[in-house]
Amino acid sequence: MSQTPPDWQSLCPFWPAATAQGYRAAGIWQAETFFDVLDGLVAAHGDRLAVIDGARRLGYAELRNRALALAHGLRVLGLRRGDRVIVQLPNCAEFVELCFALFRLGVVPVLALPAHRDLEIGQFAAFSEAKACFIPATVEGFDMVAMARRVQKATASMRHVIVLGEGFEALYQPDGPADWEGPVAEDVACFQISGGTTGIPKLIPRRHMEYIYNVRCAAKVSGFTQATRYLCALPMSHNFPMACPGFLGALMSGGCVVIAPNPSPDTCFALIAEHGVTVTALVPPLAVLWLETAREPLSLELLQVGGAKINPATARRIGPELGCRLQQVLGMAEGLICYTRLDDPEQRIIHTQGRPMSEYDEVRVVRSDGVEAAPGETGELQTRGPYTIRGYFNRPDVDADAFTADGFYRSGDIVSRDSDGYLTVEGRDKDQINCGGEKIGVDEVEDLLLYHPSVVDAAVVARPDDRMGERACAIVIPRDPRPSALSLRRHLRDAGLAGFKIPDEVIFVDAFPQTGVGKVNKRQLREMLQRQHFGGDVPA
Structure with missing residues (x-):
């Protein structure tokens, strides 16, 4: 079965030709996909431990082999380059294997959260014309299979409902041919979901070449190395624990990913102690919960906190009570990520949300009167750069408001910026x-x-x-x-x-x-x- 892959350039606005050429010439964008990166990691690290999930252990070579075997099986089901699928799995090793299998095929996952229900999943499936969905049997007692069948019945394109644990292992076919055409670097690797999506979804197209740069740059700023052991506590489909630098950053640094089934202190503290975890990422409410629960400092070296602004009083407690450094993160699934730096003075780490991670990020703070704000003044954060999208998937109606005429993404975040470029979140402009x-x-x-x-x-x-x-x-x-x-x-x-x-x-x-x-x-x-x-x- 053959089919023509989608014209991503028409479905998802691309960077201007001169801008794209500049990024390629500077070596920011390279002609590689995520599976190409995995091949390189196998060559460099071989049997080195890549993933820990409960009793399961995956080395880099085994991760690559299982992802390729799964890609064979999904191809037998009829999935091809450019097809879209809903991925709504919990934190597990199969999620990592599935991501790389889809990256190899050029099949694009719509990365849903386990908490999403009929309304959201139905919208994602219909708008993306998803051909399959990948789900667990239940989530906290909720029947995910029944929901998926309802969505399938209402979605003409959806052919397969694939349930974790119900014959999922049979999809792995290690002896299949691997001579099919895969994606290219400019293809969409995955769709993140825009926060606050209502009605017709806003799907965020992350392309291989820019998302790889995103991960590499984030890993460098965060100090990830082969010694990194990253605890994936937040839902793995989120941009933050996936690519900022997340589990992809840990793998691309030659480190190890430790998977937590949930972010509770009891679960995570035990995993941190057992596996020598060095870094993890939390949202502020979980950071507060960990602080309230911890009875002694953890073995963590770094705690990244993002997703929302953390209270300075809470931020100040993290070092003394959890025994690790704090790194504040301000990011968006559409692109831009800001970090406090590991060697920043404490006051800057406590009171700001960092500065852009890449020298190629372009950021401006624009007042309500359209004038660019002076240092210390508040305004809307607007940005463009090599890993910030230029438009949503097939939503020119939304793009007209979300992006300026010169290509800056209007984040809706109200921020102030100091003379050194560090941002402080002051509120939201969007409802x-x-x-x-x-x-x-x-x-x-x-x-x-x-x-x-x-x-x-x-x-x-x-x-x-x-x-x-x-x-x-x-x-x-x-x-x-x-x-x-x-x-x-x-x-x-x-x-x-x-x-x-x-x-x-x-x-x-x-x-x-x-x-x-x-x-x-x-x-x-x-x-x-x-x-x-x-x-x-x-x-x-």
Whole structure:
């Protein structure tokens, strides 16, 4: 079976020709794919330990051989270069093997989270025209197979539902031919999912040549070496634990990846002690939980914290109480990553989110009046560079707003920048809630609430939270008979909304404050709620 691979250049905006040529000439982009990189790692490291997952141990050569065998099996199923598939696996060695198998085939994974449910997975599958999905049988008691079958029934393109542990091993075919055409460096390697995606998804196309540069640069800034033992505690499909530098960075440095099934302190502390873990990555709420649980310093050398801004008071505790250095990370799946440097003074590490990792990153901070901000002034973070995308997958409607005419990505992050280029996050310009590093697009939740027969109008806003940073709060104008908060949350769950998006609180009001043009004034609404329901002042 043969098919013409997709024209990625038309589906996903590419860099201008002169810019791309400059990146190639500088050696930033190289003519290699992730599987080419794995071949090189095998040549350099052979049987050196690459992955630890429970009792399983994979050397570099075995990882490569198993990934190639899995690629053979997936090809027998009919998957070809340019096809899209949904990957929704938990943290496990099979996730690593599957990624490299897909990289070899040129099949593009849409990297979903285990927490996503019918609504999100259905949207991802339909929009990407996914031909298969890879899932575990259950996640925390939820029947993933039943969900996948529902999505398959509604998605004309989806031919296969592949369940981890149910004949999955039979897909590995070590004796198949390997003479098929694979991807090229400019092909899309994977789709990350934009935080706060609502309705039609915003899929982030990460191409082999730029994502490889992303990983290598991140690993260098983070000090990864062959001695690195990286604990993958966060969901592996996230950009942060995957490529910033993540498990890919550990492997590309010749190090070892230790896989944690969950990020709980009990689980991770035991793995850190057993395997001599040197570095891991957390979001701020988990860092707080680890601090509250630790009874003595860990053997960690470095803790990376990102996904949301960490409170300086919490940041200051990490060194003394966990016994390791802190590295703050400000990144986005669309590209730009900023790090505090390992040799930065403590005050800079505590109070800033770092500076861009590459000398080729272009960053500007733009005030609301369109003027570039002076040092210390706040404005929107805008960026372009060799690993920041120039547009989403097949979304020219979104690209028009998300990117400037000269190719800068408008992040929506409000930041200030000091004279040395270090950034401090001050807030968000976009209507999103950052709950423990997970971005929630409020439009999606509001729209679903409006489908409830007892809801006249609804608004979803963030309320400050010491542990999670922000939590979602739904403010509802009800009609009689007034619904209960429980019934509204059940309504959202039944609609297939991921659990982390369901508001923790529901507050009923008679009317919303409005702007001069009749829109809900979210700022006044937050201030009103802070005074009347939560107490105190709302942060600016």
